[in-house]
Amino acid sequence: MLTIQEVMETILMVQEEHLDIRTITMGISLRDCADPNPKAAQQKIYDKITRLAANLVKAGEDIENNYGIPIVNKRISVTPISMVAESSTAEDYVGFAEVMEKAAGTVGVNFIGGFSALVHKGFTKGDKILLESIPEALSVTERVCSSVNLATTKSGINMDAVCQMGQIIKQTAEKTADKDGLGCAKLVVFANVPEDNPFMAGSFHGVGEPEAVINVGVSGPGVVKYAVEKAGNVNFGELAEIIKKTSFKITRMGELVGRRAAKILNVPFGIVDLSLAPTPAVGDSVAEILEAMGLERCGTHGTTAALALLNDAVKKGGAMASSYVGGMSGAFIPVSEDAGMIRAVEDKALSLDKLEAMTCVCSVGLDMIAVPGDTTAETIAGIIADEAAIGISNQKTTAVRIIPAPGKKVGDYVEFGGLLGRAPVMPVNPFSSSLFVRRGGRIPAPIQSLRN
C-alpha cells in the first residue's frame, strides 16, 4: 500500500512544484519518402506524418487526463530533411518545410523538428541546399524547427559549416526581424548531436532509429528546487543524494507516460530524456536550483561546480529509474526560458563567458541567448566554434541557439512569449574572430576520438 506521504508527494510535485511531462515526441522515419519529383516526395511526407501521428495529440490528452500529469507538448521529429529531399530535383527545400508545417497543423502538434542536416565531416548536395533554405524556411513557417550538426568527437569541427551557420543565423534573424528574430529560436547548431532527443528545437529522427518511436522528455526543475530547499544546509554528499532520489521519481513518471503513449499508438517506446528543462514560470527554474544550493545569484563563482553536481546527480537518479535514458538528459540552461537566468543576466551576475563555462557541465549548451543585432556573422561563428570545441573535446553534446536580435542593443529585450520567454540582450566580445573562422576546412578530431 502506498503511504499518505507518497501520495501527497506526488500530488504536490504536480500541483505546486510544476512537475510535468514536457513533451511526447513521435519520431517518424521519412527515408521511404524520397522521390525524384519534389511534389511527390512532399505528398509522401505529408501522408506518412498525418497517418502515423493522427492520434498523437489525443493519446497525449488521454494520458494527461488519466494520470493527472500535465503533458505540455506533443511534437513530431522526422528524418533530417536533407537526406529525404536530396533525391529530388528541388533546388531549394522550402517546399519541404512547408509540407512539414502543413502536416504538423493537420495533426495538431505545435512543433515539428527535422529540417536538419548532419554535416560534421562535410556536405552533400542535399546538405548544401538545406542549409541555404533555412532562413526562408524558418520565416515562412511557424512550427518547423531546424538543426545542423557540424562537429563530432570522431570527425572534428567542420569550420566551413561553422562559418556558414554564422551567416545563416544572421539571415534568419533578419528575415524574422518583425518578431525579434524568432526564426533563430527555432534553429540549433550542434556538436555531437543525439539522434533521439525529444526536445525542440534540436529534435530530429536519427538514421539509426526505427520506423517510428515515442520519446518522452520529462522536466521538473521546480521539484528539484523544492527538494534542495527542503534539505537545508546539508553537505554535498547528502545534497547529491537528495537530487538523485528526486530525479529518480521524476524519471519514473516519464517512463510510465512514455510506455502508455507507445502502447496506445502502437509504436515502440524509445527513451526518456530526463532533462531539467525550465520554463519562464516562477519556481520552474534551473538557475533557482543553483541559488537554492547557496549561490547568491546564478553566474557567480561556484556556479559551474553547482551545475556539475546537479547535472551528474540528475543523470545518476534517472539512469536507475529507466533503462532507456537518452537524448540530452541533464540540466538545460536556456536564458530566455528561465526566470532565474533572466534575473541573473539583468543583475550582471551572468555573462556570456560564464555561460560558456557552464556549458562544459550542462546537458546542452548556449541556449536561447539574445545578442545585439549588429553582432557579425563571424562573431557568431566564433561562438559556435568555441561551443563545438567544448563538445568534441569533452565527448558531450553542445549546442548554440543564439538570437542576434535585429535592431536591438545591450539592455534591450527580445520577447517571444509562451515557453520561449523573453531574453535580455547580452554583450559579446567586441574584438573580431573573422580571420580565424574564415580559414575554412576542418579542425581535426581530438585525440579522445581514438578510442578503438
Add this chain to the structure above:
Amino acid sequence: MTNPAKTDENQRVIVTVLGADRVGIIAGVSGILAENNINILDISQTTLREFFTMIMVADMKQSKINLNTLKAKLAALGEELGMRIDAMHEDAFRFMHRI
C-alpha cells in the same frame, strides 16, 4: 517493477482532497462515488504541510462513469467546498514510488 502493459487491468483510482477542514467533505465525496457505483477500498486523512488532506482508494471496475467524468464531478464539488478534489489513476503513484 509494475508492468505497465498490465495497467489496463488495474482500475483503482486515488481520490485526494486538499484544503481547510470543514463539515461534509467525506459525505460529499463518498456520495459521488456511491452514485456512480465506485467502491471505496480505503480512506485515510491527515494534515500535511498546511493542508488538511484526505486520501481515498477507490475501485472503478463497476463504475458507471469514466475517470474524466469522475474528475469533473469531484472538481465541481471541490469548487463548492472551497477545496481541491482530484482523482488520479493509482499507477501514477505506484510507478513513481515502487520499483
